[in-house]
Amino acid sequence: MSDKFKYKVHPGKVEGRVNLSGAKNSVLRLLAASLLTDEKVVLDRFPSSLLDVQVHNEMLEALGKKVTINNKQAIIEYKQNTKSELIWHGRSIRNTLLILGALTAKTGFGKVPSPGGCKLGERKYDLHVMLLERLGATVWEEDGYLCAKVDGRLKANDIHLPMRSTGATENAIICGSLAEGKTTVWNPHIRPEIIDLINFLKNCGVKIEVFGQERIEITGIEKLTGCKHAVLLDNMEALTWVIAATITGGQLVIDNFPFKDLEVPIAFLKESGVRLYRDGDSAFVAKGNVYPIEISTGPYPGINSDMQPLFAIFGALSNGVSKIIDLRFPGRYGYADELAKMGMKFHVEGDLLVIEGGTKLSGTNVNALDLRAGIALLLAGLIASKGVTDIDNAWQIERGYDDLLSKMEKCGVIIEKYN
Ligand SMILES: CC(=O)N[C@H]1[C@@H](OP(=O)(O)OP(=O)(O)OC[C@H]2O[C@@H](n3ccc(=O)[nH]c3=O)[C@H](O)[C@@H]2O)O[C@H](CO)[C@@H](O)[C@@H]1O
Numbered sequence: 001m002s003d004k005f006k007y008k009v010h011p012g013k014v015e016g017r018v019n020l021s022g023a024k025n026s027v028l029r030l031l032a033a034s035l036l037t038d039e040k041v042v043l044d045r046f047p048s049s050l051l052d053v054q055v056h057n058e059m060l061e062a063l064g065k066k067v068t069i070n071n072k073q074a075i076i077e078y079k080q081n082t083k084s085e086l087i088w089h090g091r092s093i094r095n096t097l098l099i100l101g102a103l104t105a106k107t108g109f110g111k112v113p114s115p116g117g118c119k120l121g122e123r124k125y126d127l128h129v130m131l132l133e134r135l136g137a138t139v140w141e142e143d144g145y146l147c148a149k150v151d152g153r154l155k156a157n158d159i160h161l162p163m164r165s166t167g168a169t170e171n172a173i174i175c176g177s178l179a180e181g182k183t184t185v186w187n188p189h190i191r192p193e194i195i196d197l198i199n200f201l202k203n204c205g206v207k208i209e210v211f212g213q214e215r216i217e218i219t220g221i222e223k224l225t226g227c228k229h230a231v232l233l234d235n236m237e238a239l240t241w242v243i244a245a246t247i248t249g250g251q252l253v254i255d256n257f258p259f260k261d262l263e264v265p266i267a268f269l270k271e272s273g274v275r276l277y278r279d280g281d282s283a284f285v286a287k288g289n290v291y292p293i294e295i296s297t298g299p300y301p302g303i304n305s306d307m308q309p310l311f312a313i314f315g316a317l318s319n320g321v322s323k324i325i326d327l328r329f330p331g332r333y334g335y336a337d338e339l340a341k342m343g344m345k346f347h348v349e350g351d352l353l354v355i356e357g358g359t360k361l362s363g364t365n366v367n368a369l370d371l372r373a374g375i376a377l378l379l380a381g382l383i384a385s386k387g388v389t390d391i392d393n394a395w396q397i398e399r400g401y402d403d404l405l406s407k408m409e410k411c412g413v414i415i416e417k418y419n
């Protein structure tokens, strides 16, 4: 099936038991970091069905790696010397910024397609350029490609991030791993996906020390070894299941629930009626309530920008006014226009999204503008009081949700995929 497929969502209750996959926002970083070594990298809990992962695997192959997938394990091996230029005619991903960092660190030169990813308003990459320059590289753009070059190895330096950028923190860590000397990243974004990247690189022999939200120190080495690593469990997926079960009135067990990674979002949801209990490593979502929410997004441990469309569905269902402000990607509310086609009432005041909840949602034809917009529409389709919901551009959802339809089916919900 091409990337042009749609989803037909039938209303239903999400209940039973579900297992989480490896996280998109972690595995992509690990795949980029695998370019730093010629030795074998084995990634367990590999979310192989993700479309962004499939694009990334092809990019690695184009750069000279051999990628073998066995069910939920990926083996990335040396096939030939890593190429420096990623000539690419397909869809790009945000991760090309990290591929650029890894190629420059490993080969002294990198050329990658301009970054893709969700269209969330302005997504600058000036911090990525700044950090490469701080490490001694020259960076330029040519014909839709981003290039960087350094004489010899990157040279360690202090990197001051003016904001807690996820991608810039990750790129600085990746580049610092092969740089000469000790790189210090000030004001980094410390979040579970970044700790996962750090653990991976430590397993490959790099010395990295984390001093809380103040700084990260990376002592570069000349050669990384390979390693075997299990990808971080997807906390976005975990939150999606909690909200799916609650709004549909189902009871759900979520195994290996990342309680620690989701403390703040779960605290907000519990205050708004979610009933979530811990049973060992599993979470049990009981029948709960849905009360209005008021949230703002921000760096970890706060509510991630990616989560806010899920909170919006919660607000849409509750009786009352809910308010969302996205401080990471101001105005990331395109999905609200699509939800309005299903009956949600909202308005935007400056950077604030105001949802007047409690109106009945009806199934109709809607468009997944990006990944999290798409999953919000899917959840809306599950609670639509009449009709089915047809989602155009459903491929956006499969960029980030591994085996979603089969998991939904096991939880009693039918979503058809068609061209
Ligand atoms: C693949 C992945 O993990 N993507 C996540 C990553 O995106 P991403 O790494 O792109 O997001 P950043 O944390 O870097 O962005 C945070 C803010 O910094 C700004 N900025 C960023 C880089 C830069 O060079 N200049 C600049 O001004 C951005 O426009 C944004 O306003 O973190 C975001 C939240 O932090 C999440 O929503 C994305 O899902």
Ligand SMILES: C=C(OP(=O)(O)O)C(=O)O
Pocket (backbone or CB within 6 Å): 024, 025, 094, 095, 116, 117, 118, 119, 306, 371, 372, 400
């Ligand atoms: C915004 C996202 O991803 P990306 O940075 O890959 O576009 C996301 O995962 O919601």
